[in-house]
Amino acid sequence: MTAESRTGRPWHPYTQHATAAPPPLVESARGSFLHLADGRRIFDAISSWWVNLHGHAEPRIAAAISAQARRLEQVIFAGFTHEPAERLASRLVAVAPKGLERAFFSDDGSTAVEVAVKMALACRPAGERRSVIAALDCAYHGDTFGAMSVSARGPFTAPYARLLFDVERLPFPEADGGGTLEAFERLLKDSPGRVAALIVEPLVLGAGGMKMYGAAVLRGLRELCRRHGVLFIADEVMTGFGRTGTLFACDQAGVSPDIMCLSKGVTGGFLPLGVTLASAEVFAGFHSLDRGRAFFHGHSYTANPLACAAALANLDIFEQEPVFERIAAVARAHESGLKRLAGRPGIAAARRLGTIAAVEFDARDSGYLSDVGPRLYDFYLSRGVLLRPLGNVVYLMPPYCSTAEDIAAAYDAVEDSRALLAARP
Ligand SMILES: Cc1ncc(COP(=O)(O)O)c(C=O)c1O
Known part of the structure; x- marks a missing residue:
């Protein structure tokens, strides 16, 4: 052997x-x-x-995790809250594009995307529910079933092909991206009231081959979403926290999404953490005296205090260095x-x-x-x-x-x- x-x-x-x-x-x-x-x-x-x-073993983040581990390592986040999560939510909202007001915590990039897609599908009143997600060709959004569904089909998804839900696929923005914008506009006009959300990796499609497109296309897609009542989801799992030269890729385009997915660099790369930021409007879709309208999603380690402490130290480094x-x-x-x-x-x-x-x-x-x-x-x-x-x-x-x-x-x-x-x- x-x-x-x-x-x-x-x-x-x-x-x-x-x-x-x-x-x-x-x-x-x-x-x-x-x-x-x-x-x-x-x-x-x-x-x-x-x-x-x-950098690995960055001392400020290591120290923050160590100090947090001696105070509160983990606690159920349904029915309880804690200071690292409260502070992190408010600091992320302060640096994120305007209009994102609530932070939903999960475990990694895939769960940040699952949460985004589920929020986008369920936030409207039952009678008005739109059921289709649009996404780009060559996209990669993660490995769980919802995230695979909105990702491009290929060798990663092939064994599950029949089980993935269909999405409306837009061509990757080549050149000035006109073809992508036209395809999206056509889809929205041909089937009004059907598309719930568009999900994109802003400016760079990562696992799809580090394919890059311009800020004007991102703005165009955002604008079409606004005009047609479609939620705009920015998956900044890879692009977030400075990778593209600005804190978020959306910043370069002056674009404010309705929902934004964060993970990877959010903790400086120390601990797994997913964050889905949502607008007040998306949050309002679940805010009701009817307990049945709550957002029924959560993970055992939601808002793990150690991961939140790492993320706060990461934001300190951005602020102070x-x-x-x-x-x-x-x-x-x-x-x-x-x-x-x-x-x-x-x-x-x-x-x-x-x-x-x-x-x-x-x-x-x-x-x-x-x-x-x-x-x-x-x-x-x-x-x-x-x-x-x-x-x-x-x-x-x-x-x-x-x-x-x-x-x-x-x-x-x-x-x-x-x-x-x-x-x-
Ligand atoms: C844009 C994007 N979204 C989501 C994910 C999934 O993140 P994770 O691997 O943490 O589940 C990735 C991972 O590479 C990614 O690049």
Whole structure:
């Protein structure tokens, strides 16, 4: 029996255990680096699945969690409240786009999306209920059933295809996004009163391939929602907390959603937490003397005080430290890396928004399951860089404390990996 087939071992996410090498053991992490048991230091160029913001083991967040653990580690959130959740709700509402007034807590990005979709479907009076959600092609919103339903169909969702609810799919905004806006307007005019909500990843579609589109399209979609009485859900699970260069991607477009989903960076990447922010109007849909109109959703760890304390410390760091200067420095380091790659053989396209950069390789098979991804992944790891290509798209999204030298070394690895692809039979 190989070590991998032994029982009593973890089952890793998004991992084909029959073909994957045994995963390296991470002993500790600090700043932008993971420290492996075999002595290697790995630059975490994807912020550990897009969660880490200010570096691993950031001392202020670590201290806040530790202090909170000695005061109140967890308590039921139905019928009780606590100070970290009260403060976090009010501070998130203060920094979020105007009009978002209530914070509903859950566990992660997928549950933040489930909550958003359920709120959007149930907030209207029974007689007026609209039942359709619209979403973008190539979208990824999570792995639970509602989140899968609003995500693009593909290898992740294939085994469940018949069980997912249908959504109205809009084309990804290419060029000026006119086609997307026209398709949405046509849908709204052709079937008035049917669409309850549009859900979008604002400005960057993450797992769909770090596909980027302009702020004007986001504004256009928002405006169409407003005109047609459709709720606008911004899934800022990945884009939130500075990734795109502004605190939220919606800020760049001057857009205020009716519902906004947060997770990942909300705790600085320390603890799982989902937050769904909702407008007063959405909240009012459940506010009634009829107990049966309550929002019947909740998780055992809703508003976990440790996660809330981490999130408050994260907001303190944004308020008190030059985080946006660090973000600008990461963006500059990307620019010089991308300049080096532009137009080079093997590179089909490159793009950047804020701290997110993506390089598209020429590849015969560009799908998520193409064999390009694992080959590149192994190569980067051998160069001391954690990068997880999405098919033929290699993206870099490092923590904000990363230095220009660390980022340049990651681009060296990306540049050199072209030879690896060129050498393919
Ligand atoms: C935009 C977006 N929404 C939702 C999710 C799901 O988040 P989680 O993996 O925390 O469930 C992700 C995860 O990558 C995401 O990128």
